[in-house]
């Protein structure tokens with residue numbers, strides 16, 4: 001008998017433009033040599049210029065996708081992305097409690113780079129109160145961390161305080177991403193369950209082509225967890241992977257362009273990639 005191949009699950013919205021959401025997850029998980037499966041929660045009509053429309057899927061088909069996967073596949077890690085509204089968040093929570101798909105990475109996607117809401121205001125409290133307690137790791141950007149903690153985060157000390165607050169809300173491990181900061185360096189703060197903490201720094205790339213950075217980071221972490229990597233190794237690999245996709249950019253579309261998901265192949269062997 002051959003070994004079961006590592007399988008990971010993306011629970012997210014579709015970005016027709018291919019740069020973010022489920023498409024970014026699929027590209028990333030595939031590049032990390034893990035078999036990608038999906039539960040589609042919403043469909044967006046989207047390109048690099050913005051989100052033109054969004055359509056959340058009925059609860060029934062969300063439940064059925066989870067049931068189909070649970071009946072057959074051996075998923076070892078999963079992640080959430082765009083969850084749209086309270087009905088969809090609760091449907092996902094219900095299914096994550098019902099089935100074991102391994103460690104859960106929650107990317108609490110709220111607003112697209114172009115400014116369109118991907119999570120309704122009344123769903124934010126549901127994510128905080130019902131989804132965060134299930135999270136092995138939560139990966140907010142700075143504005144998302146502010147909303148989830150009711151804090152203004154303007155200093156490194158406030159970033160650390162927000163991470164502790166997210167742990168108190170039930171998420172075990174935290175990354176607060178610094179992509180939205182000013183300055184020459186993009187710094188992400190990591191707080192692990194055992195209290196270990198560190199910063200992951202990278203020289204900021206002066207580019208508008210950062211559509212899907214958060215999805216890509218969280219999908220890479222999920223893929224590495226599905227392979228059995230430790231959480232810290234998965235986080236460090238995720239950072240190295242997303243950094244390569246931004247640094248070795250491609251030009252697609254006329255707005256916030258997507259990442260180069262195969263860029264790491266050029267730096268393979270470095271930073272564990």
Ligand SMILES: Nc1ncnc2c1ncn2[C@@H]1O[C@H](COP(=O)(O)OP(=O)(O)OP(=O)(O)O)[C@@H](O)[C@H]1O
Nearest residue numbers: 141177178179180186204205210211212213214215
């Ligand atoms: N211009 C940049 N140069 C280098 N690293 C960046 C840049 N922009 C973002 N990053 C890195 O990309 C990762 C994602 O961070 P970011 O804050 O952009 O997440 P996000 O807002 O959730 O992304 P998205 O919503 O686009 O999916 C982090 O590791 C961050 O440091």
Ligand SMILES: Cc1ncc(COP(=O)(O)O)c(N)n1
Nearest residue numbers: 013020021082112113211212
């Ligand atoms: C379906 C979907 N999921 C997630 C994002 C976040 O990505 P970004 O903030 O880069 O627009 C998105 N735009 N669309």
